[in-house]
Amino acid sequence: MAGEVIPVWRSVAGGALIGAAAGLLMLVSGRVAGISGIVARSLQASFGKQAWRPVFLLGLVLPALFLGVGPVDWSASSSVLATAGVLVGFGTRLANGCTSGHGVCGLANLSPRSLLATATFVAVAIVTVATRHALSPP
C-alpha cells in the first residue's frame, strides 16, 4: 500500500492542530487528550464530571461528518481489522495510552515512560508490517 503523497505543510499544519487541541484541553481543563482512554472511559460513565469525554468524541467526528473523511484505503479484511481492534484496545489499556496519550501528550510532558511506550509501539508496528509483507509478497 503506497499511501498518498502528503505535502509537508499538511502534515505540519494537521499536527499543529492536534497539538493545539491537546494543549488547550490540558491548559484550560487539565485533561489529557488520550483517545484510547477517552473511548474506554466513555463506556463507563458519560455524565456529570465525566461528560467531557463523550463531548470530546462528538467534536472529534464533527469535521469528518461535515467535510467527509477523504480517501480511505483499507489494507485488511474486516476480520483482520476486528482482530487488530482487539489488540489495539487491549494493548492501549494495558499500557494506559496510545498514539495520542503517549505519542502526543506524554511526549509533550517529556515523560520517559511515554517515550519508551512510543518507541515500543512504533518499532513493533514496523516489524509487524515487514513481517506481513514477507509472509505475503504483493
Add this chain to the structure above:
Amino acid sequence: MNALVALIAGVVFGAGLLLSGMTNPANVLAFLEVTGHWQPALAYTMAAAVALAFPAYAIVRRRRRALLGEVVDARVQSLVDAPLLLGSSIFGIGWGLSGVCPGPGVILLTTGSQPAFAFVGGLIVGAIAANVAAGRGHPSGGTRAWRRPYVSYRDRRSRF
C-alpha cells in the same frame, strides 16, 4: 465550561487528523513500511503536535492547576513496567496490522463502513478484556477493578 472546551478540542483534534491525512490507514502504513516506499509524513505530524502541546503542559506542570482551577497532577512520568512494554507491543501489532489507532478509528466510523465498525467493535472488546484481566491479576484482589469496569487499574499510579 469544561464541556465546551472538550467540544472545541475535539473538533480541532479531528480537523487536524483529517488535514494530516492520518485518517487514511494507507498513509499510516506508508510510514511504518520502512523497507518500501517510506513516507515520513506521520513523523512531521507527530513532531508538530508535540511542539504545540509542549508549552501548555509546561505551564500546567508548573502551576499544578488548569486555568479553570482543576488541580492537575501532570508530573513527568517515568515509571516503566511490564504492562507498559507488553501493552505497547500488543498495540503495535494491532496498529501494524490495520494502520489504524483509536483516534482515526473513531473518525472512520463516520464512513458508516463495515471495516470501521469491525475495528472499533474490536477496540471496545479489547478494552473491556484488558480490565477483566487486570481485575483478576490485581494485587487488591480485583474487586475495585470489577466495580469500575473499563478503567485501567493503573489509573492512579501512572497517567498517560
